[in-house]
Amino acid sequence: MTFAFSGTMRAQPGHRDDVIALLLADQSALAELGCLHYLVGTNDAEPDLVYVNELWVSAEAHDASLQLESVRAAIQDALPMLTGDFTNFGFEVVGGLGA
Amino acid sequence: MTFAFSGTMRAQPGHRDDVIALLLADQSALAELGCLHYLVGTNDAEPDLVYVNELWVSAEAHDASLQLESVRAAIQDALPMLTGDFTNFGFEVVGGLGA
Numbered sequence: 001m002t003f004a005f006s007g008t009m010r011a012q013p014g015h016r017d018d019v020i021a022l023l024l025a026d027q028s029a030l031a032e033l034g035c036l037h038y039l040v041g042t043n044d045a046e047p048d049l050v051y052v053n054e055l056w057v058s059a060e061a062h063d064a065s066l067q068l069e070s071v072r073a074a075i076q077d078a079l080p081m082l083t084g085d086f087t088n089f090g091f092e093v094v095g096g097l098g099a
Numbered sequence: 100m101t102f103a104f105s106g107t108m109r110a111q112p113g114h115r116d117d118v119i120a121l122l123l124a125d126q127s128a129l130a131e132l133g134c135l136h137y138l139v140g141t142n143d144a145e146p147d148l149v150y151v152n153e154l155w156v157s158a159e160a161h162d163a164s165l166q167l168e169s170v171r172a173a174i175q176d177a178l179p180m181l182t183g184d185f186t187n188f189g190f191e192v193v194g195g196l197g198a
Binding site: 053 | 150
């Protein structure tokens with residue numbers, strides 16, 4: 001079942017775009033693992049928040065991505081620029097436009 | 100700029116799937132308005148929650164959809180089956196796989 005994952009992470013003031021650059025650096029490996037969508041974005045109402053919406057062929061594919069060396073390295077690089085304030089949820093897609 | 104919108108709504112116990120059916124009933128009008136993705140789903144860890152991830156050609160297209168008669172009717176039909184517990188966030192997509 002297609003799996004969607006959405007979340008936010010709060011950057012240290014002034015570092016939001018650095019975190020975004022890390023997330024967008026190399027996504028080819030994600031696609032190879034079954035990532036269909038990995039959208040990164042911002043909202044002017046929350047200048048320090050980084051937003052992510054992901055879509056995967058399965059929850060297992062999403063979990064496997066967290067073991068990727070490139071993903072683990074990006075997380076390590078990003079952590080010092082993050083406050084530790086994360087929100088997220090994941091769900092099995094049951095239908096809808098683009099499912 | 101592409102606009103992503105994600106959220107959850109809590110159904111009254113036993114009504115989650117009724118709400119999902121309403122959301123999935125007729126999405127053709129959404130596509131015509133610029134909806135690229137309208138994914139609806141569930142998570143066994145939260146049996147009463149309905150999850151939605153949307154992707155629109157713009158925030159304006161998303162806002163316009165809320166004026167659609169079919170969307171307003173679906174919301175009216177769903178409200179009695181919802182507890183009023185909503186979470187959501189929206190963001191401008193700056194990049195990523197599938198952006």
